[in-house]
Amino acid sequence: MTAATRLRGRFGPWAAVTGASDGIGRACAQQLAAAGLNLVLVARRQPLLDRLAAELSTAHGIRTRVLALDLTTDDAIAKVDTDTLDLDVGLLVAAAGFGTSGLFLDADPAAEADMLRVNCAATLGLAHRFARRFAARRETGGVRGGMVLMGSLVAFQGVPFAAHYAATKAYVQTLAEGLRLELRAQGITVVASPPGPGRSGVGTRAGMQITSGASPEAVARGTLATLVSGGGTATPGLLSKLLTWSLAPLPRGARSRIMGEVMRGMTQHRAPPPRLQRPDAA
Numbered sequence: 120m121t122a123a124t125r126l127r128g129r130f131g132p133w134a135a136v137t138g139a140s141d142g143i144g145r146a147c148a149q150q151l152a153a154a155g156l157n158l159v160l161v162a163r164r165q166p167l168l169d170r171l172a173a174e175l176s177t178a179h180g181i182r183t184r185v186l187a188l189d190l191t192t193d194d195a196i197a198k199v200d201t202d203t204l205d206l207d208v209g210l211l212v213a214a215a216g217f218g219t220s221g222l223f224l225d226a227d228p229a230a231e232a233d234m235l236r237v238n239c240a241a242t243l244g245l246a247h248r249f250a251r252r253f254a255a256r257r258e259t260g261g262v263r264g265g266m267v268l269m270g271s272l273v274a275f276q277g278v279p280f281a282a283h284y285a286a287t288k289a290y291v292q293t294l295a296e297g298l299r300l301e302l303r304a305q306g307i308t309v310v311a312s313p314p315g316p317g318r319s320g321v322g323t324r325a326g327m328q329i330t331s332g333a334s335p336e337a338v339a340r341g342t343l344a345t346l347v348s349g350g351g352t353a354t355p356g357l358l359s360k361l362l363t364w365s366l367a368p369l370p371r372g373a374r375s376r377i378m379g380e381v382m383r384g385m386t387q388h389r390a391p392p393p394r395l396q397r398p399d400a401a
């Protein structure tokens with residue numbers, strides 16, 4: 120059985136993808152469409168979603184529904200749910216998200232609060248609503264459900280100069296790890312996908328200079344492969360694998376310092392952040 124057949128058979132006939140207008144979410148949508156799943160496409164930029172929906176319908180003969188929504192708003196999560204109740208959705212890919220970087224003292228509180236809403240509150244709300252739907256779906260038809268929560272390598276320790284972004288991704292990683300074991304009894308497969316730095320929009324929007332890393336397509340491929348093979352934490356892309364394996368054995372504090380230096384390098388084109396002091400320095 121091919122990966123595409125397994126994806127469609129276990130998680131079809133419909134998948135809902137947030138962040139589908141760009142980057143990793145868009146690449147996930149393209150690969151799911153190629154596997155024959157019908158798609159609900161969610162993001163704010165309707166023209167991009169409409170164009171993608173038309174392209175994927177033509178190329179793969181799938182059905183699509185576009186939901187142009189801002190996930191920072193109070194009613195957006197309920198709307199994703201109610202506007203898809205007539206569809207047999209078996210997979211949620213929660214890829215909408217963004218980051219911020221730079222000195223915490225200079226952060227814009229409104230932008231940080233929006234990031235908390237999109238990266239955490241929306242992920243929580245969608246995971247909860249779709250988990251209930253998948254559990255009910257299994258009771259009636261014995262079909263499985265799946266959930267992909269898009270995290271980041273910054274999730275595994277505090278990260279100076281992206282402290283709040285890392286905190287939002289730690290939330291996502293922890294939520295996914297817990298749900299993976301808890302929801303297994305309901306036949307729901309959960310994937311935490313923590314990409315390393317990559318060539319898609321998150322870095323640009325966060326003001327980070329990212330010159331190398333995995334393509335959105337490679338991240339999507341690695342993430343969906345983990346879904347098909349039973350869930351857990353994906354290591355999508357070569358850089359993600361290298362960074363995960365090299366950082367994992369180190370104490371958490373050492374990882375924070377290393378990631379802080381990496382983030383300092385990625386943000387110094389704007390205003391060079393100060394050197395990190397040792398914890399015992401005055």
Ligand SMILES: NC(=O)c1ccc[n+]([C@@H]2O[C@H](COP(=O)([O-])OP(=O)(O)OC[C@H]3O[C@@H](n4cnc5c(N)ncnc54)[C@H](OP(=O)(O)O)[C@@H]3O)[C@@H](O)[C@H]2O)c1
Binds near residue numbers: 164272318
């Ligand atoms: N690429 C990387 O280097 C990397 C590394 C680690 C983790 N990640 C994570 O992977 C996910 C995707 O990143 P990406 O690089 O693919 O980012 P991207 O190219 O900037 O795409 C982000 C997607 O999220 C959507 N989005 C953002 N704010 C939204 C809002 N308020 N309401 C609805 N949709 C919203 C955007 O759509 P609209 O603008 O049309 O709303 C877009 O479709 C993020 O959670 C990111 O933190 C990425």
